[in-house]
Amino acid sequence: MSPTVEASPAPLWPLPCRLHARRRETRDTVTLELEAVGPGLGEFAPGQFNMLYVFGVGEVPISISGDPAHPGRLVHTVRMVGAVTRALGRLPRGGAVGVRGPFGTSWPLEEAAGSDVVVVAGGMGLAPLRPALYALLARRERFGRIVLLYGARTPGDLLYVTDLRRWRARMDLEVEVTVDAATDGWRGDVGVVTTLIPRARFEPASTVALVCGPEVMMRFVVRELQARGVPDGSIYLSMERNMHCGIGQCGHCQCGPFFVCRDGPVFPYRRIAPFFRLREL
Amino acid sequence: METLERLLAAHPFFKDLRPEHLQVLVGCAANVRFEAGQYIFREGEEAKTFYLLRHGRVALEMAVPGRGSLTIQTIREGDVLGWAWLFPPHRWHFDARAVELVRAIAMDGQCLRDKCEQDHSLGYELVKRFAQVIVERLQATRLQLLDVYGHVPHR
Numbered sequence: 001m002s003p004t005v006e007a008s009p010a011p012l013w014p015l016p017c018r019l020h021a022r023r024r025e026t027r028d029t030v031t032l033e034l035e036a037v038g039p040g041l042g043e044f045a046p047g048q049f050n051m052l053y054v055f056g057v058g059e060v061p062i063s064i065s066g067d068p069a070h071p072g073r074l075v076h077t078v079r080m081v082g083a084v085t086r087a088l089g090r091l092p093r094g095g096a097v098g099v100r101g102p103f104g105t106s107w108p109l110e111e112a113a114g115s116d117v118v119v120v121a122g123g124m125g126l127a128p129l130r131p132a133l134y135a136l137l138a139r140r141e142r143f144g145r146i147v148l149l150y151g152a153r154t155p156g157d158l159l160y161v162t163d164l165r166r167w168r169a170r171m172d173l174e175v176e177v178t179v180d181a182a183t184d185g186w187r188g189d190v191g192v193v194t195t196l197i198p199r200a201r202f203e204p205a206s207t208v209a210l211v212c213g214p215e216v217m218m219r220f221v222v223r224e225l226q227a228r229g230v231p232d233g234s235i236y237l238s239m240e241r242n243m244h245c246g247i248g249q250c251g252h253c254q255c256g257p258f259f260v261c262r263d264g265p266v267f268p269y270r271r272i273a274p275f276f277r278l279r280e281l
Numbered sequence: 282m283e284t285l286e287r288l289l290a291a292h293p294f295f296k297d298l299r300p301e302h303l304q305v306l307v308g309c310a311a312n313v314r315f316e317a318g319q320y321i322f323r324e325g326e327e328a329k330t331f332y333l334l335r336h337g338r339v340a341l342e343m344a345v346p347g348r349g350s351l352t353i354q355t356i357r358e359g360d361v362l363g364w365a366w367l368f369p370p371h372r373w374h375f376d377a378r379a380v381e382l383v384r385a386i387a388m389d390g391q392c393l394r395d396k397c398e399q400d401h402s403l404g405y406e407l408v409k410r411f412a413q414v415i416v417e418r419l420q421a422t423r424l425q426l427l428d429v430y431g432h433v434p435h436r
Contacts (some may be wrong), residue, residue: 058306123430153430180425182352190340190352192424199359214429220420 004202012246014053014098015041019091019122020073024133025159028081030230031065031088034074034097041099043071045106047238047266048132052076052245053098054087061243061261063128064102067132068135074099077159103246103267107132107235112208116144118200118230120221122193122213126159127239128265129212140172147174147200151193151217155186170281174201183239188195197224212238219277222269235269237276285310290388292333294361294410309392315379319360326330328365330387334358342376354421355380364411366390368431400401 021033035041042110044050044064060082066075080089091097110133117136121129136146148167152158160178168175178189189196193213199256207230211221218237225235241260242251248262256275258264269276286307289295295303313332315321319337321332332339340356342350353375356362360387365373373389397404 008342151430153428157430178355179432182429184349186352189338190422191354191355195421196425199357217424217429220424241384 008165009085011100011103012245014051014059014100015030015039015148017041017074017096017097017099019093020096022091023094023198025077026157028094029073029077029079029157029159031045031075031077032088032091032097033066033088033173034076034099035072036099037096041071041074042102042129044074044102046109047106047128048102048104049128049243049246049261050074050076050101051100051243052078052084052088052102053100054084054091054094055098057087058084059098060084060088061103061246063238063265064227065127065130066134066195069132069138076087076193077124079124089174097226102184103243105260105264107238107266108268109135109206112127112136113142114206115234116202116207117146117204117209118207118225119148120150120193120197120211120225120253122221123153123157124159125211125213125217125238126150129210130160130163132210133163137167137170137173143242145174145202146172147202148176149193149196149200150175151196151213152177154181155188176200192220192223195222197221205231207234209235211235213269215240215276217268226230232270232273237267237272238265238271239272240265285312285386288312288335289333291376292386293359294333294336294414294426298406302400302406303401305396305409306388309389309396311387311389313385315377315383315385316382316411319379321377321379321383323376327372328363328373330362331361331366331390332385332387333419334362334379335384335386337385338380339383339426340380342378343374350378352374354425361411361414364415367391367408367411381430418430 016037017034020035023031049061049063051059052062062076062152063079078085078088083242119129166177167173179193182190211218239260243261244250244252246261253260336358338355340352341354342352345351
């Protein structure tokens with residue numbers, strides 16, 4: 001695993017930030033750009049997350065979705081599904097947000113040097129993978145083929161369409177996008193993201209796979225990657241659990257012997273494989 | 282120039298097929314192309330052919346009253362289009378429309394069924410390969426039905 005940027009020395013104390021900019025991604029998703037009110041924000045590693053605090057409402061774990069080369073402004077993409085995330089989505093420009101973090105493990109980009117890299121994202125799973133893509137492309141020469149396979153519910157649910165357009169135009173990155181349900185005017189692929197894996201161009205034996213999406217999607221993605229011959233030890237998953245403290249104290253995000261906030265969210269598949277398919281875990 | 286036999290041998294669907302079987306299949310094969318927007322077949326029509334896609338993308342569609350044509354799935358080069366030719370009543374279950382220029386090898390269904398009756402080892406091999414395709418499409422459809430991206434607690 002790549003070295004993980006340490007959380008602040010007072011991990012339960014939120015850093016005061018304000019909303020600098022907001023961009024609507026989809027019907028229920030926004031990308032927020034935060035800046036620190038006082039001392040500057042620290043660095044983060046691709047794959048890590050922050051706890052975002054809307055004062056008087058509550059706190060939620062949100063993956064960092066911005067460029068690690070520009071840590072001065074923290075970027076998070078939020079789906080507005082609960083009280084806190086809806087409050088985040090309604091926040092006016094300049095509105096106050098508390099930030100704790102960064103927390104958790106990161107994508108193994110150092111270990112991937114010299115290998116092909118396959119990034120498989122489903123739905124909101126592209127958010128924690130976007131910093132990894134920025135980092136991979138910033139040092140493009142260090143990697144073999146880079147492939148992004150992205151599945152979403154509908155064309156209207158696709159995140160980062162500007163990035164996708166830019167990445168598609170590159171000759172050194174293969175981008176395949178598919179949706180579960182097409183709408184009028186969609187001329188791309190229709191079908192689940194797993195169908196993209198058998199025909200993607202990469203060398204399985206020397207590939208590192210970075211996967212994030214709903215757990216059920218990741219289960220099937222792992223099967224397809226295994227069928228292509230990607231070794232279990234080269235598959236990394238970002239898990240989602242109900243994280244509250246971010247430092248492995250409260251136990252809300254326990255997954256078998258692990259706390260996702262502290263031991264994850266990025267896990268080598270081999271490490272969590274015994275717990276990956278357990279029901280009610 | 283690419284011969285039909287070489288094209289068949291190069292297609293993933295016929296990977297590692299015995300050479301004598303390939304030679305038999307060539308007799309039922311023809312090169313075809315479809316322009317963007319052209320319908321390759323329509324739901325309910327007799328399924329006389331299947332296609333090995335070599336280039337381009339095909340949308341499988343269903344006409345739904347009040348909603349127009351809905352794309353259920355897209356398939357592309359390296360994929361096989363159509364299995365209804367193999368199983369009675371030999372009628373297509375979907376519309377298939379070329380999304381872009383499509384080049385394919387068309388395989389005559391009646392010709393193939395006759396060959397399979399004459400040589401059961403060829404028939405078994407083909408049924409095994411089509412069964413695999415059907416299983417993969419069924420699994421993908423099940424996953425599609427789960428609508429897994431709908432409700433994610435955070436992020």
